[in-house]
Structures are given as C-alpha cells and as structure tokens.
Amino acid sequence: xxxxxQRVAREVGPEGIAAMVAAFYAKVRVDELIGPMYPDEDWxxxxxxxxDFLKFRLLGDPTYTFKxxxxxxxxxxxxxxxxxxxxxxxxxxxxxxMLETEVPEEVRVMLDAFFLQVADFMRNx
Numbered sequence: 180x181x182x183x184x185q186r187v188a189r190e191v192g193p194e195g196i197a198a199m200v201a202a203f204y205a206k207v208r209v210d211e212l213i214g215p216m217y218p219d220e221d222w223x224x225x226x227x228x229x230x231d232f233l234k235f236r237l238l239g240d241p242t243y244t245f246k247x248x249x250x251x252x253x254x255x256x257x258x259x260x261x262x263x264x265x266x267x268x269x270x271x272x273x274x275x276x277m278l279e280t281e282v283p284e285e286v287r288v289m290l291d292a293f294f295l296q297v298a299d300f301m302r303n304x
Contacts, residue, residue: 186289187286190283191282191283191286192238195282196230196237197230198280199273199276199277199280200233200276201226202275204225204226204229206272207272210268210272212265213268216259216265228243231246232250256303257303259303260303261301263302266298266299266302269294270294270298274291274294
C-alpha cells in the first residue's frame with residue numbers, strides 16, 4: 180500500500196503542489212476570517228513558505244529546511260489567534276484549492292486528513 184508521500188509524488192508532484200498552494204492563497208486573500216491574519220506585504224512570502232513546507236513534508240524536498248530550519252509550526256503560528264473556526268476555514272479553503280487544481284480524489288481524501296491534522300495542531304484557542 181502506498182503512503183501519502185508516495186501518492187503525492189506520483190500523482191501531484193511539485194508542480195501540482197505549487198498550483199494547489201497558489202489556488203489556496205488566491206482564496207485566502209479574499210477570505211474575511213483568515214485573510215486578515217496575513218500581512219499585505221508578505222503574500223508572496225507566505226505562499227512560498229507553504230509551498231516549500233509541503234514539498235518538504237510530502238516530497239522530501241529540503242528547500243524549506245535550508246531556508247528556515249526545522250518547521251516549528253506551532254511556534255511560528257503562536258502569534259495568531261487560531262480556534263476551531265480558523266482551522267475549519269483553512270481546511271475548507273485548502274480542500275477547495277485541491278478540487279480547483281484537480282488533485283485526484285483518492286489523494287484529496289488522504290491530503291484532507293493530513294491538512295486537518297496539521298491545522299488542528301495549530302489551534303491555540
């Protein structure tokens with residue numbers, strides 16, 4: 180049985196991750212709940228960091244760690260108020276981005292579970 184990482188590498192790849200993250204941030208920019216968490220001057224940086232993180236975590240690409248070191252996700256997000264509503268919106272926008280970029284259904288199901296776990300880990304309220 181293939182792992183999430185193997186499926187993503189085979190069926191999505193780095194280009195698919197980049198497209199998914201771009202679609203996600205297009206949605207976040209206009210979202211009234213989580214959009215305001217992002218500084219206006221750092222949209223490109225936020226997109227690059229998430230893209231690099233997902234390529235690191237799902238494809239084994241070391242770019243993220245070369246640039247930023249250990250992910251330390253909770254520490255990096257501690258300054259933001261993240262409750263259930265923010266978690267749920269983040270997951271919903273990511274799910275929508277996966278549909279938009281035509282991530283295969285079986286991979287979407289696996290990634291939905293992964294994204295929910297990561298987003299829930301970020302909760303601090």
